[in-house]
Structure formats: C-alpha cells, structure tokens
Amino acid sequence: MKSPNICQDCTVRDLALCGSLDDMELGLLNSIAERRTYARGTTIIWAGGESVICANVLTGMLKLTTSTPDGREQIVGLLYPADFVGQPYSEEAGHSVRALSDVELCVFPRQKFEQVLDNHIRMERLLLQRTLTALQEARARMLMLARKSAHEKVAEFLLEMADKAGPTGCRSAPDAPLTFDLPLTRGQMADILGLTIETVSRQLTQLRTAGVIGLPGSRAVTISNRTALEAIAAAA
Secondary structure, eight states: OOTTTTTTTTTTTTTSSGGOOOOHHHHHHHHHEEEEETTTEEEEEOSSSOOOOEEEESSSSEEEEEEOOTTTTTEEEEEOOEESSSTTTTTTTTTTESSSSSSSEEEHHHHHHHHHHHHOHHHHHHHOOOHHHHHHHHHHHHHHHOOOHHHHHHHHHHHHHHHHHHTBBSSSTTTTTTTEEESSSSHHHHHHHTTHHHHHHHHHHHHTTTTSSESSSEEEESOOOOHHHHHTTTTO
C-alpha cells in the first residue's frame, strides 16, 4: 500500500540510492513508489520477460539467476537490504529475481522511474555509480572463484553473510560471537562458490572443528573467531 510519505519510516533510506537524494528528488520517487511484500520462493522477475519494475530492497534477501543451456539454474548474484533491483532502459529482464526469504521492496514502475531519471541527471549518475560498484564486486567475486581454495572461498562467503546479517543476527552481549541464519542451502552456496555440496559441507565441518565457527542449527552459523576466519579468507 502507498503511504502519504513512503520514505518516512524506511529503514534503509540512508544506505539505498535514496540516501543521496534531496527532498525534491525524494518527493518524486515517493510519488511513484509502492511497498510490496513477497513470500520466500516467489519469483519477482523472470529472465527474458518484460522488464516492468525497478525497486529498492527494504528487508530480506534475493537471488539473481540465469539458466544454463541444459536447463539448470545458476545463481549469479545476491541482493541485500538497500540494494537496487531491476534494469532501467531495458525492455527485457536479463536475470530472474527470486526471494530467498520473505522480502519487502520499494517498487517503482520502470517507465515512470526512467522518466524521473531523464529529468534528474544527478539521480541518474548516482544510479550509475551504484551499478559500477556492483560490477566491481562481481569482478572481485570472479577473481575469488578463480584464485582461492575451497577453504578460503567458504571463509570469505561466511564473512560476507555475517556482515550482511549484522542487523538481524543475535549476540548474547555486544562483544559476543554473532549468530545468524544462512539464507542459502549448502547446494546454493556450492553453486555460488563453484564447489560441490560435499566440499562445502566438508569445509564448514573443518571450520567448526577448528573452533572458528559454530553450527548450532541446520542453517544457523556462529562466527566464534572472526579474526581467524578473516585470516583464512585472506590467505590467497
């Protein structure tokens, strides 16, 4: 539902594209925005389908996927709160976007969003900067896949998940180990990291045995020794 000022109680406003906009620009986006919730497992955008919406992620986590020639799904990216979803100036969606958890999005009709960008060059440049940052992160991930060992890949991935889960994770005290739920199955982790499920499970077990992490539940992870985990991730 639309509210009189959809930006007023936005939890990611300072981190999302909107965080760099002035009141007039925020008002323009507010006039075309709508908050929508999607249940876990919902496909929000289909690859090859019409590109209808753009959005900011407010809560939850999404995956970007493409299909291999033999029909298998390949995860090519993850989206977190404050990330941007969609492809302005593209009639066709390049990737499918599916909810890995229950999510809430701030949605803009693509064509109306493009009109706002056309009339406000600064906003267009800000979006370009975010796009280039995402491209840089994708290239860094490609380098990680090519250069790092399985042990290093899993360690780096857990650090990334811990950083993204910070606001929703739990600690018994401010300086206590962080515990959070992985939004991905081990099979999905394997897809992202270019590993097998067996290798991912083996690496997680090794990290637990070494006292670097804890695995208190089927998807729960505790970062018991972040310094050691960072040293493993940076070993390459």
